[in-house]
Amino acid sequence: MSIYEEVEIEDLDYDPVGQLYTYPCPCGDKFSITLEELWDGEDVATCPSCTLRIMIIYDEEDLPDLVDASDSDEDVDIGSKMNELKV
Helix, strand or coil, X not given: CCCCEEEEHHHCEEXXXXXXXXXXXXXXXXXXXXXXXXXXXXXXXXCCCCCCEEEEECCXXXXXXXXXXXXXXXXXXXXXXXXXXXX
């Protein structure tokens, strides 16, 4: 496996909602890796548009906490919301 570049995690953009790290690729797209993948020990981000890969340099203790989607306050029972609207 060939690595295009080694990148410090601080240089990546982080989306806390999607728990996704991204970094610009020379092809115009973005390398991406999820927080879950990083917690699982994965350290290679791929670009979906080309064959380039980057290695992410990080320490696990510096990663944000992994939030389980079922713990999110945004999960709402649609049926109960519909009943509220029928008032």
